[in-house]
Amino acid sequence: xxxxxxxxxxxxxxxxxxxxxxxxxxxxxxxxxxxxxxxxxxxxxxxxxxxxxxxxxxxxxxxxxxxxxxxxxxxxxxxxxxxxxxxxxxxxxxxxxxxxxxxxxxxxxxxxxxxxxxxxxxxxxxxxxxxxxxxxxxxxxxxxxxxxxxxxxxxxxxxxxxxxxxxxxxxxxxxxxxxxxxxxxxxxxxxxxxxxxxxxxxxxxxxxxxxxxxxxxxxxxxxxxxxxxxxxxxxxxxxxxxxxxxxxxxxxxxxxxxxxxxxxxxxxxxxxxxxxxxxxxxxxxxxxxxxxxxxxxxxxxxxxxxxxxxxxxxxxxxxxxxxxxxxxxxxxxxxxxxxxxxxxxxxxxxxxxxxxxxxxxxxxxxxxxxxxxxxxxxxxxxxxxxxxxxxxxxxxxxxxxxxxxxxxxxxxxxxxxxxxxxxxxxxxxxxxxxxxxxxxxxxxxxxxxxxxxxxxxxxxxxxxxxxxxxxxxxxxxxxxxxxxxxxxxxxxxxxxxxxxxxxxxxxxxxxxxxxxxxxxxxxxxxxxxxxxxxxxxxxxxxxxxxxxxxxxxxxxxxxxx
Amino acid sequence: xxxxxxxxxxxxxxxxxxxxxxxxxxxxxxxxxxxxxxxxxxxxxxxxxxxxxxxxxxxxxxxxxxxxxxxxxxxxxxxxxxxxxxxxxxxxxxxxxxxxxxxxxxxxxxxxxxxxxxxxxxxxxxxxxxxxxxxxxxxxxxxxxxxxxxxxxxxxxxxxxxxxxxxxxxxxxxxxxxxxxxxxxxxxxxxxxxxxxxxxxxxxxxxxxxxxxxxxxxxxxxxxxxxxxxxxxxxxxxxxxxxxxxxxxxxxxxxxxxxxxxxxxxxxxxxxxxxxxxxxxxxxxxxxxxxxxxxxxxxxxxxxxxxxxxxxx
Numbered sequence: 001x002x003x004x005x006x007x008x009x010x011x012x013x014x015x016x017x018x019x020x021x022x023x024x025x026x027x028x029x030x031x032x033x034x035x036x037x038x039x040x041x042x043x044x045x046x047x048x049x050x051x052x053x054x055x056x057x058x059x060x061x062x063x064x065x066x067x068x069x070x071x072x073x074x075x076x077x078x079x080x081x082x083x084x085x086x087x088x089x090x091x092x093x094x095x096x097x098x099x100x101x102x103x104x105x106x107x108x109x110x111x112x113x114x115x116x117x118x119x120x121x122x123x124x125x126x127x128x129x130x131x132x133x134x135x136x137x138x139x140x141x142x143x144x145x146x147x148x149x150x151x152x153x154x155x156x157x158x159x160x161x162x163x164x165x166x167x168x169x170x171x172x173x174x175x176x177x178x179x180x181x182x183x184x185x186x187x188x189x190x191x192x193x194x195x196x197x198x199x200x201x202x203x204x205x206x207x208x209x210x211x212x213x214x215x216x217x218x219x220x221x222x223x224x225x226x227x228x229x230x231x232x233x234x235x236x237x238x239x240x241x242x243x244x245x246x247x248x249x250x251x252x253x254x255x256x257x258x259x260x261x262x263x264x265x266x267x268x269x270x271x272x273x274x275x276x277x278x279x280x281x282x283x284x285x286x287x288x289x290x291x292x293x294x295x296x297x298x299x300x301x302x303x304x305x306x307x308x309x310x311x312x313x314x315x316x317x318x319x320x321x322x323x324x325x326x327x328x329x330x331x332x333x334x335x336x337x338x339x340x341x342x343x344x345x346x347x348x349x350x351x352x353x354x355x356x357x358x359x360x361x362x363x364x365x366x367x368x369x370x371x372x373x374x375x376x377x378x379x380x381x382x383x384x385x386x387x388x389x390x391x392x393x394x395x396x397x398x399x400x401x402x403x404x405x406x407x408x409x410x411x412x413x414x415x416x417x418x419x420x421x422x423x424x425x426x427x428x429x430x431x432x433x434x435x436x437x438x439x440x441x442x443x444x445x446x447x448x449x450x451x452x453x454x455x456x457x458x459x460x461x462x463x464x465x466x467x468x469x470x471x472x473x474x475x476x477x478x479x480x481x482x483x484x485x486x487x488x489x490x491x492x493x494x495x496x497x498x499x500x501x502x503x504x505x506x507x508x509x510x511x512x513x514x515x516x517x518x519x520x521x522x523x524x525x526x527x528x529x530x531x532x533x534x535x536x537x538x539x540x541x542x543x544x545x546x547x548x549x550x551x552x553x554x555x556x557x558x559x560x561x
Numbered sequence: 562x563x564x565x566x567x568x569x570x571x572x573x574x575x576x577x578x579x580x581x582x583x584x585x586x587x588x589x590x591x592x593x594x595x596x597x598x599x600x601x602x603x604x605x606x607x608x609x610x611x612x613x614x615x616x617x618x619x620x621x622x623x624x625x626x627x628x629x630x631x632x633x634x635x636x637x638x639x640x641x642x643x644x645x646x647x648x649x650x651x652x653x654x655x656x657x658x659x660x661x662x663x664x665x666x667x668x669x670x671x672x673x674x675x676x677x678x679x680x681x682x683x684x685x686x687x688x689x690x691x692x693x694x695x696x697x698x699x700x701x702x703x704x705x706x707x708x709x710x711x712x713x714x715x716x717x718x719x720x721x722x723x724x725x726x727x728x729x730x731x732x733x734x735x736x737x738x739x740x741x742x743x744x745x746x747x748x749x750x751x752x753x754x755x756x757x758x759x760x761x762x763x764x765x766x767x768x769x770x771x772x773x774x775x776x777x778x779x780x781x782x783x784x785x786x787x788x789x790x791x792x793x794x795x796x797x798x799x800x801x802x803x804x805x806x807x808x809x810x811x812x813x814x815x816x817x818x819x820x821x822x823x824x825x826x827x828x829x830x831x832x833x834x835x836x837x838x839x840x841x842x843x844x845x846x847x848x849x850x851x852x853x854x855x856x857x858x859x860x861x862x863x864x865x866x867x868x869x870x871x872x873x874x
Contacts, residue, residue, distance in 0.1 A: 284765070286806070306580070306587045313576065320571065389580055392573040422580065425587035432595055443590030449663060450594060452627040485734065511731040512739065523765040527738065527801055530647070530759040530767050531731040534739035539646050541634045549600040551630045 003129040010132070014123045017139050018116035021152070025112040029105050029153050031435040033466020034495065038155045039488030041083055042107055044075035045155075049087035051253075065257055072254035076262065077269040080252040081196035082160045085110035102498035107155040115152035118163035119143050122376050125170050126383045129342045133390050133415050137422075138383030141307045142376050144426035147368045150437020157198040158369040164194035165349075165373040168204055168240075173345055175236035176215070179228070188239030192247020199270045200373055203352045208237055211345055218340065222329035276365035277524040282455025284524050289360035296354075298368050301445045301456060303378070304426040311378045314385030318343040346377045353377075367438065367457060386422060390415045435467055436547035448550040462486030462520050464545070464553040469501045471543045471555065476516055480561070481506045483514035485528055511535045515561040516542070520553050532556040598683030599628075599662050604635035607660065610681045611636055614688065620645050620657040624665040632660055644703070647759045647769035649797045649870050650837075655694040659687040698791040701783075701853070701871045702757050702771055705745075709785050712745035712755045716779025721747035721755060737866055738772060738801060745783075749776060752866075755783055760801045760868045763834030768799065770868035773857045775813060780858040788853045788873065792846040794824065796871030799835040804866050808832045811861035815869060818854040819845045829867065842873070 051071035055062035086107040093099040094106035119139045126135030152159045168190035175183035194201035212233040219226040255262050277286045322340050353374035356362045397409035433440035438459050441451035465487045484492050484507040495501040511517045517532040533539050536558045546552035621640050623629040633641045651669050673689035712721035724746050731739040744756025758772045808831040816826045825840030859865045
C-alpha cells in the first residue's frame with residue numbers, strides 16, 4: 001500500500017476530478033437558497049468589490065487609509081481573502097463576462113472552485129502516499145459526504161478552509177519528506193492563504209510543531225536521521241512563521257493599519273465568541289458546558305458509515321504496518337521509514353480538527369462544519385483502507401478455480417467493483433440530500449426522520465427559503481409581503497437578483513406586517529411559529545417542505561390573503 | 562502494488578466480506594430510512610378517518626411531535642384549535658385521539674387508557690381515555706373580554722381599556738410574543754396590555770396564556786366577574802423561555818383574590834419554566850358566581866414577559 005511517483009496522468013486525473021466536482025456543484029447550486037452567513041459575506045464582498053474597482057480606476061485613491069478602512073471594515077471579524085475572491089469573481093466573471101445564469105453563483109464560485117481543488121488535492125496526496133486506488137477513492141469519498149457537498153456550494157469559508165488547511169498540510173508534508181527550498185516556501189505561502197481564510201488555520205502551527213517533535217522522538221527511538229529531520233523542520237516551520245503572516249498581511253488590507261489592535265480584535269472575536277443555540281439529542285445548548293459527544297456523534301450521524309468504517313480500517317492497517325516497522329527497528333533491523341510520517345500527520349490533522357470540539361467551552365452552533373477540515377484526512381485513511389481491501393480481493397480472486405473470474409485479479413475490475421459497492425450508499429445519500437444538506441442524516445440514525453425523533457438539529461442558517469420560492473412565486477399576490485424569519489436580508493435580496501424570487505414580493509421583519517410567514521424549524525425558533533398563530537389566527541400551515549417526509553420549513557398564510 | 566497481503570491481527574477475507582456487506586447494508590438502510598412512511602402526501606389520507614373518529618372537544622395529539630405541522634396542514638384548525646394545540650396540560654381532556662406514525666406514542670398521554678385503534682395507511686389512530694379528567698368549571702383565558710373581565714393598574718390607579726381592534730404586534734426574530742388584536746391596553750405602551758397569546762416554554766412547547774407584563778410600580782389586576790367556582794383555582798405561569806433562561810430577572814408575583822379575599826400567592830422565578838400553581842378555594846368553593854382577581858407584580862419589571870393561564874375546577 002505504498003504511494004506512487006506522480007506523473008502528468010495524475011495531474012490530469014486530479015484536474016478531471018476537480019472539474020467534475022465544480023461542474024456538479026455549479027449544476028446544482030441553483031436549487032439551494034442562501035444561508036444567513038452568505039448574506040453577510042455578499043454584503044462584505046460588495047464593499048470589497050467597490051474598493052477593487054477604485055483600485056483599478058484610481059490606485060492612489062484606493063490606498064488612502066480612509067478608503068481602505070471604509071471598504072474593509074465590513075465583516076472585519078473574518079479575514080479578507082475568500083471574500084476578496086467572492087468580490088473579484090462577481091466583478092470579472094459576472095459583471096464583465098456574464099458567465100453565470102444567476103448573480104449569486106458568481107459569489108459562490110470561488111468556494112466551488114476551492115472545493116474542486118480540495119478534492120483534486122486529496123487525490124494527489126492519496127495517490128502519492130498510498131497509491132492511485134487510495135487517492136481516487138479518498139477524493140470521491142470526500143465529495144460524497146453530504147455535509148461537505150452542501151457546504152461546497154456556499155459563499156462561505158468552511159470548505160475553502162478545508163482546502164487551505166489540506167494544502168498547507170500537504171506542502172508541509174512535502175517539505176518534511178523531500179527537503180529543499182521549494183516545499184518549505186510553498187508551505188509558508190499556503191499557511192498564509194489559510195490564515196487569511198479562516199481562524200481554523202490557527203491550529204496549523206500546533207499541528208506542525210507537535211508533528212516535528214514526534215518525528216524527532218521517532219528518530220531517536222529508531223535510530224533515524226535526527227539532523228535531517230531537524231533541518232527540514234526548521235526550514236518548513238521557519239517559512240511558515242515568516243511567510244504565513246506576510247501573506248496574510250499582504251492580502252488583508254484591513255490590517256495594513258493599526259495591525260496589532262485589529263488582529264487582536266479579530267482574535268478576541270473568535271476566542272470570546274458568543275454562544276448561539278444548537279439542538280443536540282433533544283436539548284438546546286446555548287451556554288457552556290457544551291456536550292463533549294457532540295462532534296463524534298454528529299460525525300457518525302452525518303458521514304456515511306461505510307466511509308467512517310473504511311477510515312477506521314485504513315487507520316488499523318496503517319497502524320499495524322507502523323508497529324511492525326517500529327518493532328523491526330527496535331530489533332536492529334532496518335526500518336522502512338516512509339509512511340510513518342504520513343499516517344502520523346493525517347491522524348494528527350484529524351485529532352487537532354476535533355480537539356477543540358471535545359472541550360466543554362467551545363461553541364457548537366455551527367454544527368459539523370466546524371471540524372470539517374478533518375474530513376479529507378478521514379477520506380485519505382478510507383482510501384488506504386480500500387486500497388488494502390482491493391489487494392485482499394485480488395488475492396481471493398487469484399485463489400479461485402474459475403479462470404474467467406481469476407482474470408479480474410488483474411486490471412482495474414476488482415477496484416471498480418469494490419468502489420461501486422462501497423460508494424453506492426455515500427453517492428445515494430449525497431444526491432438525495434440536496435437541497436436539504438443540513439437536514440440530512442445517515443441511515444445509522446434513521447435518516448432525516450430518525451434524526452428528528454432523536455432531537456438532532458434539522459436546519460439552521462435560514463437557507464431553505466430557496467426551497468419554497470416556487471410556492472411564494474405562485475401564491476403571494478402582486479406586491480404581497482412575506483415575513484422572512486431566519487433568512488438574512490442580503491440572502492433574500494440575492495434570491496430576487498437571481499430571478500428565483502419575484503421582485504415584487506416584499507420581505508418584512510415581523511409576522512404582523514406580512515401576508516405570509518416563513519418558519520425555519522429549530523426548537524429555539526418555535527416562538528416565531530407561535531407569533532404567526534396568534535397574528536394570523538390559524539395553526540394550519542399553508543405549505544410544508546422538507547426532506548423525506550420530515551418538515552424543515554413551513555409557511556403560514558394570513559386568512560383571506 | 563504486490564498481491565501479498567500482510568494479515569497480522571487483521572483477518573483479510575472476513576473483513577472484505579464485512580465491508581461488502583456494510584456497503585450493501587448502508588445502501589439498503591438509506592432506501593429504507595428515506596422512503597419509510599409517512600411522506601408529506603400521506604397525511605391527506607387522514608382527513609376522512611379523522612372526521613369519522615373525532616368527537617367534539619376531543620384533543621388530537623400527534624406522535625412523534627415533530628410531525629404535528631403536517632397533521633395541522635392536512636386537518637386544519639377545526640381538528641387542531643389553538644386552545645388545544647397550545648394547551649396548558651392534558652388534565653382537562655376526557656379523551657384524546659393520537660395519530661401515531663413510525664410506531665411512536667405521545668409521552669403526555671401515557672396515563673390514558675386505549676379504547677380503540679384504527680390503521681390508516683402508515684398511521685395508527687388510537688382513541689385514549691383519561692382515567693381521571695378534571696371538570697373545568699371556568700377557563701379564565703377563554704373568558705377574557707369586556708363581558709366578564711376588566712383590567713386596571715394600581716400605581717397610579719388607572720383602567721386599562723378594552724380594544725377589540727388593536728394593532729397586532731409580533732416581536733420578530735427573538736422578540737416578544739404576538740400581542741393580539743383584542744386586548745386590554747394599559748398605560749405605559751404596548752407591552753403593558755393584557756390579552757391571550759402563545760409563548761414557548763422551557764421545552765419550546767406552545768402555551769396559550771394571558772400576557773400580563775407587570776407594571777413599573779404597583780400591580781396589574783385582571784378581574785373576572787360572575788365566575789362559577791370549583792374547589793380550586795389552578796393554572797400555570799411562565800415566560801418565553803429565552804427571556805427567563807438567563808435567570809437574571811426579578812421574580813414575578815401572582816396573587817389571587819376571590820370576592821376580595823386573597824386565597825393564594827405564587828411566585829415565578831426565572832428558570833422554573835412553565836410552572837403550575839393550585840390554590841384551594843376553601844369557603845368559596847362551589848359558589849355560583851364570584852369575583853376573581855389576578856394581581857401581577859414584580860420588584861423589577863424589566864423584561865418580565867409574564868404570561869399565565871388559570872381555570873377553576
